[in-house]
Amino acid sequence: MSERISRREMLSRVAGLATGAGLALVQEKAEAEWLGEFPRVAVSVKTSPPGPKSIAMLERMRKVIGRTNYSGLYGITLEGGQGAYVTDLDGNIYLDCLSAATTNVLGYGHDEVALAYYQTATQLQNSCFPYSANIQAIELAEKLTRITPGRHAKKVLIGLSGSDSCDGAIEAMRKYTGRYAVIKFANAYHGSTGLSQQASGFRGLNDGIYPPSPNFITVDFPVTLKQRDEVLRRIKTLLTSGEIGGVLAEPIQGDAGVQVPPEGFFPLLAEMLSKHQALFIIDEIQSGMGRTGRWWAIEHDGVVPDILVTAKGLSGGYAPISALIGRAEVIDALHPAQHLFTYTGHPPSAAAAAKVISIIEDHDVMANADKLGCRLLGRLQALQLQYPDVLVEARGRGLMIGLEINISRDPAACKLFAMRCVEKGVYVGYFGNAQQVVRIEPPLILTEEQTELVADVCAEVAKEMHSGRIPASTREKVRNFAIGL
Ligand SMILES: Cc1ncc(COP(=O)(O)O)c(C=O)c1O
Incomplete structure (x- = not known):
């Protein structure tokens, strides 16, 4: 992460949370001490993604990189990471639920x-x-x-x-x-x-x-x-x-x-x-x-x-x-x-x-993936029962989880769901033969609080989708930036 979060900054965010400010949840340092002294960070999306710097980079990229190399999801250019968080060029901080397509199993900044x-x-x-x-x-x-x-x-x-x-x-x-x-x-x-x-x-x-x-x-x-x-x-x-x-x-x-x-x-x-x-x-x-x-x-x-x-x-x-x-x-x-x-x-x-x-x-990383995966899947399955019109199924094992979205009425529904999660600071992906599945594959060092945040954000988005309250601006972004595999 280009800007390491200072203790002072962290405390001000704690204060923000205490006053109920937005979705910014302050994360406690990873429960597992073995992770070392990662700075405490929180999701923070102040510039609606993709922000102007990401968009400019996208234009630059398109001039020099062949299109088959890029199947981008949101038009976002990532810049850094720390623990289970990634930052983009516009200074947004997301909880990473994609792990660079499952490569970054230990998260970021692992010295x-x-x-x-x-x-x-x-x-x-x-x-x-x-x-x-x-x-x-x-x-x-x-x-x-x-x-x-x-x-x-x-x-x-x-x-x-x-x-x-x-x-x-x-x-x-x-x-x-x-x-x-x-x-x-x-x-x-x-x-x-x-x-x-x-x-x-x-x-x-x-x-x-x-x-x-x-x-x-x-x-x-x-x-x-x-x-x-x-x-x-x-x-x-x-x-x-x-x-x-x-x-x-x-x-x-x-x-x-x-x-x-x-x-x-x-x-x-x-x-x-x-x-x-x-x-x-x-x-x-x-x-x-x-x-x-x-x-x-x-x-x-x-x-x-x-x-x-x-x-x-x-x-x-x-x-x-x-x-x-x-x-x-x-x-x-x-x-x-x-x-x-x-x-x-x-x-x-x-x-x-x-x-x-x-x-x-x-450091018992597999036990962590097992425990938190079970917890997350359980919450997502409960959510599916609550919103069967939006969610078809939550499935997976450990921290390899897919949340299938009902795309029968709107083929873009899954991309909208995923884009909305990103706007709220949870960097999921999407895939599937019809691009119908939200991809939740975070670093295996996730904490309990972070796990709850993923489920909370999915719940918010499911509710929005259920009640037809996905913003028009999100749909516009999906039209302009979503590609996916
Ligand atoms: C199951 C599986 N096999 C093979 C590959 C190809 O791996 P790579 O992109 O590292 O060549 C991928 C990549 O997405 C994959 O998910």
């Missing part, structure tokens, strides 16, 4: 991680792992083999982003099984590189880039028991062809709008795959690193995947790094140089990731 990166960078900024190993990458791989499900022999391939590690997982699957075909799920998102993009079922992502391929077979992602049985029947039939190398799945679909599979789906699927010597690849890029209250969301299903892919929160947002962790014999089916990069195992990034893993382990 320990930044220092691990910095110290390594000053010592050895790169070794080009394909030519010369480095200790940081090896230590990270050792940690990853320890914290992923299963006690069998595992190996790790380190990459640069979730997309390329999904590519690597499919490459390993193909080499190991000798089969090219992958079963993927409708509305899945696995990335923006060759194989990961083809494995994604998200709207027009592949249009005009990849011709339809018989090697990527789409099945529906089930959310009910009836759908579960139908999908499993379909997969069983597909497997009998003997051409399927494996299934690539998100344990909870993220960008599709937090779609949670029904009980038993993954255990039954894994059993079926193993019978046909096909592999189970799980994409934990969004759901992993403690977000659902366990290291990996698939742990809730008690299933051990053949390959697990992680990225995003792996480095807490401090470095672009990803990894796939799999059965040793599957990973080593790839010959030397079939999956590597100049920046593979980049020492500072690996050191940052290793530090994030230690912090999550040492």
Whole structure:
């Protein structure tokens, strides 16, 4: 955060709260002492977002950045962060409920991680792992083999982003099984590189880039028991062809709008795959690193995947790094140089990731995500019962929560809801195959007070929407600035 909040400023905000001023809720320092001495800050939206500086930056950006790089949500340019708060160029302070698309699992200003990166960078900024190993990458791989499900022999391939590690997982699957075909799920998102993009079922992502391929077979992602049985029947039939190398799945679909599979789906699927010597690849890029209250969301299903892919929160947002962790014999089916990069195992990034893993382990971060996630989901589900005309469903696990908005009367309703939350200082996102789901994925260091604030703001907005009191200015902003995935 460019302006660190002084004690004096903080006290004046406390006074503001005491007199009932606006929505500015003063946050107590994070309950967990391990977070260190973060300044106490409060949400404060004094310039209606996107403010003039953000808008000017948007214009500047559009001149030089290709449009495919930017699927912005609100036209806001972020500038800094501290604890669970982010600031924008116009000086607004939001409670972050997006975590830069789940990368910033420990929030902002985490000196320990930044220092691990910095110290390594000053010592050895790169070794080009394909030519010369480095200790940081090896230590990270050792940690990853320890914290992923299963006690069998595992190996790790380190990459640069979730997309390329999904590519690597499919490459390993193909080499190991000798089969090219992958079963993927409708509305899945696995990335923006060759194989990961083809494995994604998200709207027009592949249009005009990849011709339809018989090697990527789409099945529906089930959310009910009836759908579960139908999908499993379909997969069983597909497997009998003997051409399927494996299934690539998100344990909870993220960008599709937090779609949670029904009980038993993954255990039954894994059993079926193993019978046909096909592999189970799980994409934990969004759901992993403690977000659902366990290291990996698939742990809730008690299933051990053949390959697990992680990225995003792996480095807490401090470095672009990803990894796939799999059965040793599957990973080593790839010959030397079939999956590597100049920046593979980049020492500072690996050191940052290793530090994030230690912090999550040492300070009960997953327990916090579990506890506060349950509390938040409970409040949102109660809200849904109160406003069924506005809210379709609140769902998720831990701090991976989606609030589905009724868009049947107004296709922009979800964007309006989200924009209104942002105007009130809670920086949520929105996604889903019809952009119908408010995305609530805060840093895992959230406090109880912050959790209540998220629920309180959602309640205010639901009430406004229910009574037709969303301001015309918010609608105008949605028209001008909302894009989204
Ligand atoms: C589930 C999932 N898989 C893969 C990716 C792609 O990761 P990256 O953007 O780091 O390449 C994402 C990113 O949104 C994701 O959510």
